[in-house]
Amino acid sequence: MIPHTSPGLLQKSRYTYQSCAHGLRTILPASQRRSITQNYIKKTLEAKIAWARQATDIKAGTKESMLTMLEKRGYVNQIVGERDDLDRLLTEKRVGVYVGVDPTAPSMHVGHLLPLMVLYWMYIHGFHACSLLGGTTAQIGDPIGRTTTREKQHSSVRKVNMLKIHMQLKSIWAHVEHSARGYGYNWEWAWKREVTNNNAWLNKLPALELLKLLGSGVRLGTMLGRDTVKTRMDSKEGMSFSEFTYPLLQSWDWWHMYSTKDIQVQVGGSDQFGNILAGIDAINHIRHNHYDPLIRQDEQKFEEREAFLKRPMGFTVPILTTSSGVKFGKSEGNAIWLDREITSGFDLYQFFLRTADSDVHRYLKLFTFEPLEDLETIMEEHNKAPSKRIAQHKLAHEVLKLVHGETLANEAKQEHSRIFNKSFATNPQTDDDGNQSADYVNKAAPFSNNDNAPTQSLILPKSLIYNQSMHHVLYHAGLVASRSEGYRLVSKGGAYLGARPGGTGTMGEQVDYSPAAHWNGEETEKYIIGDNTLIIRVGKWKVKVIKIISDEEFEEKGLSAPGWKEDKPEERITTDIKSMKTWYSKKYVAKAPIHQKRPQRGSDVEPA
Ligand SMILES: N[C@@H](Cc1ccc(O)cc1)C(=O)O
Numbered sequence: 001m002i003p004h005t006s007p008g009l010l011q012k013s014r015y016t017y018q019s020c021a022h023g024l025r026t027i028l029p030a031s032q033r034r035s036i037t038q039n040y041i042k043k044t045l046e047a048k049i050a051w052a053r054q055a056t057d058i059k060a061g062t063k064e065s066m067l068t069m070l071e072k073r074g075y076v077n078q079i080v081g082e083r084d085d086l087d088r089l090l091t092e093k094r095v096g097v098y099v100g101v102d103p104t105a106p107s108m109h110v111g112h113l114l115p116l117m118v119l120y121w122m123y124i125h126g127f128h129a130c131s132l133l134g135g136t137t138a139q140i141g142d143p144i145g146r147t148t149t150r151e152k153q154h155s156s157v158r159k160v161n162m163l164k165i166h167m168q169l170k171s172i173w174a175h176v177e178h179s180a181r182g183y184g185y186n187w188e189w190a191w192k193r194e195v196t197n198n199n200a201w202l203n204k205l206p207a208l209e210l211l212k213l214l215g216s217g218v219r220l221g222t223m224l225g226r227d228t229v230k231t232r233m234d235s236k237e238g239m240s241f242s243e244f245t246y247p248l249l250q251s252w253d254w255w256h257m258y259s260t261k262d263i264q265v266q267v268g269g270s271d272q273f274g275n276i277l278a279g280i281d282a283i284n285h286i287r288h289n290h291y292d293p294l295i296r297q298d299e300q301k302f303e304e305r306e307a308f309l310k311r312p313m314g315f316t317v318p319i320l321t322t323s324s325g326v327k328f329g330k331s332e333g334n335a336i337w338l339d340r341e342i343t344s345g346f347d348l349y350q351f352f353l354r355t356a357d358s359d360v361h362r363y364l365k366l367f368t369f370e371p372l373e374d375l376e377t378i379m380e381e382h383n384k385a386p387s388k389r390i391a392q393h394k395l396a397h398e399v400l401k402l403v404h405g406e407t408l409a410n411e412a413k414q415e416h417s418r419i420f421n422k423s424f425a426t427n428p429q430t431d432d433d434g435n436q437s438a439d440y441v442n443k444a445a446p447f448s449n450n451d452n453a454p455t456q457s458l459i460l461p462k463s464l465i466y467n468q469s470m471h472h473v474l475y476h477a478g479l480v481a482s483r484s485e486g487y488r489l490v491s492k493g494g495a496y497l498g499a500r501p502g503g504t505g506t507m508g509e510q511v512d513y514s515p516a517a518h519w520n521g522e523e524t525e526k527y528i529i530g531d532n533t534l535i536i537r538v539g540k541w542k543v544k545v546i547k548i549i550s551d552e553e554f555e556e557k558g559l560s561a562p563g564w565k566e567d568k569p570e571e572r573i574t575t576d577i578k579s580m581k582t583w584y585s586k587k588y589v590a591k592a593p594i595h596q597k598r599p600q601r602g603s604d605v606e607p608a
Contacts, residue, residue: 047190051094051126058091066090066125072372073365075118077318080276086313089264090127093309094190096263097122100198100253102134103158103165104141104150106457107339110329110351111269113399114317114366118267120176124185124369128192130263131169135162135199137250143243144228144271147235156530160545162197163498163535164457167543168338169195175402183369201256202249214248214255217285218278223247226274250275251282254312258283259295264312270319283312320366323358338403341457345404349412352396353389357382360391368398457545460561461554465534465546467521470495476563477546479538483563489538490516497527498535498543513537 057063067087070076079086089095099115101108116131123129138158141150153161173193181187223229223244232239257263266276287310290296299307320328329336336351337343343351355363360382364375382391393413400409464476471486474495480486489495496513514527516536528534534546549557554564 043189047094047126047188050190055091066122066127069125070118070121073121074362075114075121075317075366077270077316078273079313079315080273080280081313085308085311086265086315089309089311089313092305093264094126094128095265096128096130096192096257096261097265097267098130098132098254098257098263099267100132100134100137100250101165101169102138102142103161104138104153106161106164107337107342108165108168109335109337110348110399111320111335112338113402114320115267115269115272116172117366118317120180121369123176123191123193124180126188126190128194128262130194130196130257130261131173132253132257133162133166133169133195133197134253135197136202137198137246137253138162140242140246140249142246142250142275143232143239144274146228147231148237149240149243154530156533159529160533160535163543164339164545166195166197171405172338172403175405178406179398179401180369183371185369196257198249198253198256202252205252210248210252213286213290214252214282217282217289218248222278222281228274247275247278248282251279254279255283255286258312259287264310266312266314268314268316270316273316276314276316280312280314323356340404340408345400345408345412346415348403349396349400349409349416352399353392353416355392355395357386357391360395364391364395364398367395367402370394370398457547458561459547459549459554459557459559461551461559461564462548463551464561464563465528465548466525468524469518469521470516470524471518472563473524473534474536474538476561477536477544478562479536479542479544487518490518494539496537497524498529498537 054063058065064072065087067076067083067090097119099119101112101116119129119131138161143149173195177187224233229239229244232243254263254266266272266279268276287295287297288299297310302310322328336348338348340348352363352367361375361379364370364378365372368375370378378391378394382388397409397413400412404412458477460476465473468476470490471480471483474480474486474489475483479495480489486495493515495516497516498513516524524534528548532548534548535543536546537543
């Protein structure tokens with residue numbers, strides 16, 4: 001059996017000491033102890049030998065180092081510390097690396113892709129790569145680069161954002177593996193990737209633990225000297241203590257992952273240098289001064305190499321501006337989002353297609369897995385007839401493959417050529433928040449696999465949710481083609497609701513799912529979060545975040561959804577009765593006479 005975390009378990013009385021490669025030992029309670037098999041030990045050893053061989057080749061100059069490769073492609077801006085130290089660390093040790101994203105909006109934007117690409121590259125070169133969702137840090141908000149405090153978000157908004165970005169990170173990971181395979185990077189046993197959320201540890205971190213272990217090493221002078229702090233202190237608004245301490249929380253994340261998962265390297269956006277530096281200082285302070293002798297590292301006792309291989313290190317990616325000086329990802333004042341409900345796949349394709357000739361080679365290096373030599377060939381082709389935009393098409397297609405998957409990437413490409421043949425544009429119905437009507441979402445994206453079923457937001461009117469059985473709700477949300485299909489799905493236990501039942505409609509910090517059942521309509525209502533949001537999941541990937549508005553507003557916006565203003569209630573009832581047999585009692589039929597039109601709420605049209 002595979003152990004719960006990294007290798008090196010050693011039994012001792014009631015506890016298991018897990019020795020991480022950096023020498024720290026975490027005590028696992030008996031409930032989390034797992035045994036390891038001979039096979040696991042063998043594979044671990046093989047992976048170590050392979051790494052050592054590779055290091056020898058790199059040192060002999062017959063193989064390129066990870067850092068050199070990243071530098072050649074333009075990913076490295078500022079290294080926190082010495083370049084050669086980082087190069088040596090990445091060469092000699094299969095370290096863990098992480099990139100954090102705070103879910104302060106419902107989607108990541110193209111700017112997030114850059115540090116994540118480093119993570120993806122390192123993953124396909126055998127490193128343990130972790131994308132961290134800042135579920136807790138997002139509640140404070142990184143003050144870097146901000147002149148004002150972030151507005152407080154309603155907890156339902158925050159949780160929906162967290163859910164959406166979590167799904168985004170997960171589905172991009174699946175696409176990374178697929179894309180990389182196309183370039184000959186085949187999965188190996190030692191590769192490891194994960195999406196984790198800092199609410200798992202920060203929410204139960206005692207304040208005293210943070211102050212004692214980390215706070216004792218943080219110098220006020222250093223904190224006060226940071227540009228963000230100085231600017232904010234000089235402003236009228238000033239700065240809150242919570243924002244001031246944001247870097248401490250980010251540092252704790254790293255310390256937590258350093259000590260439990262061997263995550264020794266942090267990569268961040270161009271503005272993250274200060275936070276990464278603070279994290280390195282914090283980890284060094286804690287590991288050298290920890291009160292627990294099992295965790296404390298006494299460097300004097302280590303040999304030079306051993307001490308070196310325990311050091312935390314990090315770097316930032318460059319800030320991207322187009323050759324005309326515009327910040328990358330901003331198009332006419334709007335950010336380009338990775339959620340296709342906000343920036344459609346077609347628009348994302350168009351964004352990359354508009355890349356200037358002077359930028360396209362650089363972007364191809366940054367946003368694709370295409371080998372540099374092949375990029376040279378593509379550029380040569382491109383330069384023969386720049387107006388054909390060969391390089392831009394390659395770029396747009398590769399980015400779409402990464403973000404939305406191959407099927408959608410191909411569709412966006414086809415849609416582009418259709419538009420250039422005929423002149424038409426899709427103009428989805430959206431409201432001010434970028435939500436689309438169920439009809440549009442369903443037509444635009446028939447579900448078949450995870451690629452075309454990312455998190456979807458849609459609006460539904462109250463009457464299609466309240467007092468409705470689950471199979472009806474599933475149908476109205478476009479998650480199933482008919483109510484009877486919905487009925488079968490609920491019977492199989494294949495539909496879930498986000499949040500916990502219990503009248504309050506709140507949920508924990510993680511989005512929890514409970515299986516839906518054939519309960520009566522009022523039960524569904526208990527899962528509504530903050531009065532207006534319902535999250536439904538079908539199977540593993542289809543998640544819909546439903547914003548509930550009044551019927552009047554739905555009507556006013558001209559939106560539509562399956563089952564809205566249904567004109568043929570008799571058909572609906574016949575199919576329902578057929579498939580549901582006993583479930584639909586005579587009572588229901590009596591309540592909704594067959595030839596009766598559904599009365600419109602708020603309208604003065606009486607049923608015939
Ligand atoms: N502060 C980072 C996000 C982040 C959050 C938590 C971390 O541990 C790391 C990074 C940003 O704003 O981009």
